[in-house]
Amino acid sequence: xxxxxxxxxxxxxxxxxxxxxRLVPAENAVEELDDVPADIVADMKEMGLFGLSIPEQYxxxxxxxxxxxxxxxxxxxxxxxxxxxxxxNVGIGSQGILIDGTEAQKADYLPRVASGELMMSFALTEPxxxxxxxxxxxxxxxxxxxxxLNGGKRFITNAPRAGAFTLMARTDGPGAxxxxxxxxxxxLPGLSLGKPDKKMGQRGTKTCDVILENVRVPAANIIxxxxxKGFKTAMKVLDRGRLHISAVACGMAQRILNExxxxxxxxxxxxxxxxxxxxxxxxxxxxxxxxxxGWAMVQDCAARYDAKPAGKSDPDVSMRAACTKMFxxxxxxxxxxxxxxxxxxAGYINEYKVERFYRDVRLLRLYEGxxxxxxxxxxxxxxxxx
Ligand code: COS
Numbered sequence: 001x002x003x004x005x006x007x008x009x010x011x012x013x014x015x016x017x018x019x020x021x022r023l024v025p026a027e028n029a030v031e032e033l034d035d036v037p038a039d040i041v042a043d044m045k046e047m048g049l050f051g052l053s054i055p056e057q058y059x060x061x062x063x064x065x066x067x068x069x070x071x072x073x074x075x076x077x078x079x080x081x082x083x084x085x086x087x088x089n090v091g092i093g094s095q096g097i098l099i100d101g102t103e104a105q106k107a108d109y110l111p112r113v114a115s116g117e118l119m120m121s122f123a124l125t126e127p128x129x130x131x132x133x134x135x136x137x138x139x140x141x142x143x144x145x146x147x148x149l150n151g152g153k154r155f156i157t158n159a160p161r162a163g164a165f166t167l168m169a170r171t172d173g174p175g176a177x178x179x180x181x182x183x184x185x186x187x188l189p190g191l192s193l194g195k196p197d198k199k200m201g202q203r204g205t206k207t208c209d210v211i212l213e214n215v216r217v218p219a220a221n222i223i224x225x226x227x228x229k230g231f232k233t234a235m236k237v238l239d240r241g242r243l244h245i246s247a248v249a250c251g252m253a254q255r256i257l258n259e260x261x262x263x264x265x266x267x268x269x270x271x272x273x274x275x276x277x278x279x280x281x282x283x284x285x286x287x288x289x290x291x292x293x294g295w296a297m298v299q300d301c302a303a304r305y306d307a308k309p310a311g312k313s314d315p316d317v318s319m320r321a322a323c324t325k326m327f328x329x330x331x332x333x334x335x336x337x338x339x340x341x342x343x344x345x346a347g348y349i350n351e352y353k354v355e356r357f358y359r360d361v362r363l364l365r366l367y368e369g370x371x372x373x374x375x376x377x378x379x380x381x382x383x384x385x386x
Contacts, residue, residue, distance in 0.1 A: 001055055001310065002064035011061070015074050018047065023078045030204040031356065036085050044082075044116065050089040051114025054098065058110035065240065066302040069247035073295070076251020077258075080360050081204025083248060088158045089113050092241045092368070093120030096166040096181050099240075099311045100224040100233045109164070109183065121162035123153040123184075123210050124234050130154075131373050133168075134176040134231055138212060140169035146216045147171065147182065149190075153210040157367075159193055160206040162186050167210075168234055171227045181223040181230035190215040201359030232313070239318045241368045242325035243305060246298045249328040249364050253291045256332070256339040256357050260284060263343050263352075274342070283338040291335065294328040319381035326374035329364040336361050 003011065022040060030036055044050065053068050054060025063071065068090065075083035088094070094113045097105050112118035129135040138151025149169050159165075165184045172178035184191065194209030223233055261284060264275030274280050301320045308314045339354040340347035347354050365371050 001062050002306070003062055003067060008063070008067055008070075012070060012074070014047065015071055018043070019074055019078050019082075023082050027079045027353070030079050030081050034203045035206075036081055036204050040082070041085055041116075044086055048114075050086045050116035050119075052086075053090045054094065054110050054114040058106060058114055060110070060114035064302075065243060065305040066299065069243060069298050069302045072244050072247035073251040073254070073298075076248040076253075077255040079204060079356075080202050080248065080252065084157065084202070084205040085161070086116065087244075088121045088162075089116065089119060091244050092122035092237050093158065093162070093166055095237045095240055096122075096223050096233045097183065099236050100181070100229065101183075102225050105183065105221075105223065112163075118163040119158060119161045121156055121158040121165050122237065123156050123159070123165045123167040125154050125156070126152060127154050131370060133234065134179065136168055136170060136179060138167075138169040140171040140180060140182065140217070142171070142219070143216070145219050147180075147219055147222075149182070149184070149212040149215040149217055151212050153212075155197060155207050155367075156210050157205065157207050159208050159210050160196060165210065166223065166237070167212075168230045169212075171222075171230075176231035177228055179230040179234075180227040181233045182217050183221045183223060184212075184215065184217055188215050188217065200362060201356065202363055235318075236311075236313050238368055239313065239321045240305070242321045242374075243298065243302055245364055245368050246294070246301075246321075246324045246328035249332040249361065250291060250295045250298055252357060252361055252364075253287065253294065253328075253332040253335040256335050256354060256361075257284065257287050257291060259352075259354055259357075260287070260339045260342040263346070267344075267346075280342060283342055287335040287338050290331045294324075294331045297324045297327055315381060315384075315386040319378055319386055322369070322374040322377040322381075325369065326371050326378070329361075330371060332361045333365060 048061050051060030052063050056062040097109055113120055126136050140147040140149050163186050167182050167184045168179050170178050171180040190213045192211045197207045264280055265273055267274045301324045304317050336358040340358050343352055343354050346352050
């Protein structure tokens with residue numbers, strides 16, 4: 001699945017214009033409102049951004065992983081809250097259905113996901129199960145043609161905006177094999193939301209708890225129709241998501257580097273632009289070289305992802321996605337730190353955006369698997385000899 005080159009180039013040019021003319025000028029408004037303005041969300045729907053990764057047969061644009069990463073790189077170059085609005089529809093919220101869903105589930109949900117009419121969100125994490133995803137406690141008890149869900153999900157991105165969740169619950173014994181993935185409409189009786197989380201950064205993104213009290217979900221809403229496969233579905237979704245986040249990290253590194261270079265050219269000390277000093281150039285050079293390495297990893301891994309059979313997991317690609325996520329998200333942390341350093345005291349002041357980006361990128365090393373979880377995935381793959 002991929003969009004033809006000519007159409008993709010047009011899409012990319014439209015996205016670049018949209019980011020430059022609409023999103024960058026609205027960055028401060030997002031920060032103040034702690035939300036993305038409704039007219040921008042409407043434009044995103046109009047542009048088809050909610051359906052970037054959904055195949056054309058379900059009303060989406062049908063980008064390949066390589067193309068999706070290229071678009072994610074562009075959206076990484078502005079406030080991360082913008083991408084987050086449609087990010088779960090393109091990625092972790094909908095991909096479980098696309099990868100492992102039945103034909104009926106795809107036909108029922110994906111067209112509404114692609115248009116943005118239905119916002120979807122991914123509910124795996126719980127208060128006692130973050131990195132140890134196979135330890136989730138949310139239960140799904142079979143009752144005739146239904147499952148009754150009880151439990152709680154934590155830090156769920158876009159939960160306040162979601163019309164439905166891809167939600168993992170335990171339908172059988174302990175461990176990964178006892179977990180099923182459900183499509184859970186947000187308006188089912190017994191489903192409620194916690195207070196919005198107050199976060200270190202990424203203002204304008206929405207996360208909160210999801211509480212399930214005797215929520216009756218049709219058994220037909222188990223993704224793929226077969227219980228016990230939900231953990232693997234979640235892992236496949238995350239492999240893909242980790243690549244997408246890596247591309248976002250590279251985009252943000254590019255933006256921060258641009259800000260730092262711009263400042264280094266303008267700011268004068270000791271009678272010349274600070275960028276003329278080799279110690280400042282060294283910081284810029286380290287950031288450029290690391291960004292180049294990270295983006296090369298994203299492109300290589302996305303090409304490998306596209307080359308494997310669709311929907312099948314490949315341990316080598318999973319391992320490389322973990323390498324890429326680890327490197328790119330750590331890399332953007334270093335680039336952001338240097339970006340602040342190049343700005344000197346101004347880098348600590350809210351008026352300059354590097355201060356905000358420094359806080360925003362911190363999350364990238366945590367969600368969709370911490371750096372330590374990526375190390376664990378890579379280390380295990382090496383020991384297994386994948
Ligand atoms: N694709 C397909 N299947 C996978 C897979 C992948 N990428 N990774 C693991 N599996 C399969 C395994 O092959 C195994 O299958 P079998 O039981 O048939 O052998 C099963 O899933 C269980 O795997 P494993 O034993 O490796 O599970 P662990 O409990 O040890 O957990 C980690 C593995 C730590 C990698 C997993 O829990 C994880 O990714 N944690 C981080 C969660 C996360 O990213 N949370 C963020 C939430 S979203 S913001």
